[in-house]
Amino acid sequence: EADIYQTPRYLVIGTGKKITLECSQTMGHDKMYWYQQDPGMELHLIHYSYGVNSTEKGDLSSESTVSRIRTEHFPLTLESARPSHTSQYLCASSEFGGEGYNEQFFGPGTRLTVL
Amino acid sequence: SQQGEEDPQALSIQEGENATMNCSYKTSINNLQWYRQNSGRGLVHLILIRSNEREKHSGRLRVTLDTSKKSSSLLITASRAADTASYFCATANQAGTALIFGKGTTLSVSS
Numbered sequence: 001e002a003d004i005y006q007t008p009r010y011l012v013i014g015t016g017k018k019i020t021l022e023c024s025q026t027m028g029h030d031k032m033y034w035y036q037q038d039p040g041m042e043l044h045l046i047h048y049s050y051g052v053n054s055t056e057k058g059d060l061s062s063e064s065t066v067s068r069i070r071t072e073h074f075p076l077t078l079e080s081a082r083p084s085h086t087s088q089y090l091c092a093s094s095e096f097g098g099e100g101y102n103e104q105f106f107g108p109g110t111r112l113t114v115l
Numbered sequence: 116s117q118q119g120e121e122d123p124q125a126l127s128i129q130e131g132e133n134a135t136m137n138c139s140y141k142t143s144i145n146n147l148q149w150y151r152q153n154s155g156r157g158l159v160h161l162i163l164i165r166s167n168e169r170e171k172h173s174g175r176l177r178v179t180l181d182t183s184k185k186s187s188s189l190l191i192t193a194s195r196a197a198d199t200a201s202y203f204c205a206t207a208n209q210a211g212t213a214l215i216f217g218k219g220t221t222l223s224v225s226s
Contacts, residue, residue, distance in 0.1 A: 004157075006157075033213070035216075040218075040221070041218060042203070042216050042217055042218040042219065043158075043203070043216040045213045045214075045215075048212070048213060056212070058213060059208070059213065059215075088155075090157055090158070092157070092158075101145065101146060103148065103160035103163060104158070104160065104214060105160070106157030106158040106159070107157050108156055108157050109155070109156060109157050111155065
């Protein structure tokens with residue numbers, strides 16, 4: 001079944017730890033995105049990719065990094081987590097085309113808490 | 116800066132009533148999308164309306180678009196408890212590189 005997956009769903013870690021949030025999609029979409037969302041707030045785009053070996057920073061500055069080595073996989077890494085990184089991280093994908101023309105498919109999200 | 120802004124921020128209704136949410140945006144658009152987010156989950160696409168369309172229906176959903184007022188509305192008819200969620204409108208940013216989401220309207224439907 002075509003879908004988009006995120007792991008872990010919940011993560012509680014201590015300050016200074018390196019973490020990687022996983023995102024995979026089975027729809028063959030070229031475009032993938034990472035959003036950050038605080039409770040009750042809007043989504044902020046932090047990274048996006050238009051295909052393999054393509055990564056761009058989004059509208060919200062983030063200390064995280066991403067990679068796109070395979071079409072289906074778009075992991076996000078924080079080298080040294082801090083309490084300010086506590087948030088929900090949502091991964092999404094869409095077919096290639098102009099923004100706004102295609103729907104985005106979202107994963108269930110990873111809720112990160114940094115102590 | 117924020118492109119879409121939903122109104123009201125929160126809405127509480129009884130099952131069977133209609134719910135109307137509004138979205139205002141700042142710049143010209145090609146399309147506008149509405150998404151639903153259940154608590155603590157990812158977003159689900161509901162409907163896309165193109166700039167040359169004024170109204171679109173999908174099941175119990177009715178979306179209108181007024182490009183002269185830079186606004187859109189989402190109407191959910193005969194609401195159900197399962198409609199309880201946050202609803203977001205989204206449009207492309209000016210660079211055409213990403214979708215911009217508003218803060219959303221939180222809808223609570225009680226039985």
